[in-house]
Amino acid sequence: MSEETIINKIKTDAKQKQDAIIKKANQEAKQIKDEATKNAKKHAEEILHKGKQQAENQKKILISQAHQNAKRDEMNAKEEIIETCFDNAIKALQQLDENKYEDLVKQLMIQGQNQIPGTCTVKTSKNVDKKIAEGLGIKVTGSISASGGIILTSEEGTISVDNTFEGILKREKHRIRVNVGKLLFESTD
Numbered sequence: 001m002s003e004e005t006i007i008n009k010i011k012t013d014a015k016q017k018q019d020a021i022i023k024k025a026n027q028e029a030k031q032i033k034d035e036a037t038k039n040a041k042k043h044a045e046e047i048l049h050k051g052k053q054q055a056e057n058q059k060k061i062l063i064s065q066a067h068q069n070a071k072r073d074e075m076n077a078k079e080e081i082i083e084t085c086f087d088n089a090i091k092a093l094q095q096l097d098e099n100k101y102e103d104l105v106k107q108l109m110i111q112g113q114n115q116i117p118g119t120c121t122v123k124t125s126k127n128v129d130k131k132i133a134e135g136l137g138i139k140v141t142g143s144i145s146a147s148g149g150i151i152l153t154s155e156e157g158t159i160s161v162d163n164t165f166e167g168i169l170k171r172e173k174h175r176i177r178v179n180v181g182k183l184l185f186e187s188t189d
Helices: 003-094 098-115 127-136 165-185
Strands: 120-124 139-143 149-154 160-164
Touching (some): 098 149, 120 127, 149 165
């Protein structure tokens, strides 16, 4: 074999080895690229799935908050309506004609007397209350600021019955509130 043949053989072998190395490197690069693409897709799907879950959770939270806010607003509106009813009740009691007012206050005085053992005194909110008290033999000891009604007190001052319109409504407010709520807001299905 001549020198030239040996050199050509070495060149051919080197070229074949080079081609084989390049082919193998390309295959490995493709394999690495395919694996990286596969991993990237999997990672992207995981991120997308987590994002969807977070978005769904956030949506549920926002819907829940909206429901709570709507219920609170509805309750506040109902409470305002009920308070308006109480205000209107006081106004209606203030506007009772004189005979109805006198009858009502007389009943309140008698009821208060029955709740207080022994002698009692009365504080009045209107001049007509004094006349009613005198008619029932109850001593008037002063006046109070109220839309109507009276406050009876035992002689010793240990027992007091607030039979002013505001006092009665305050005592009975919970029971009345429940009844007013039922009348105004319960459906008749």
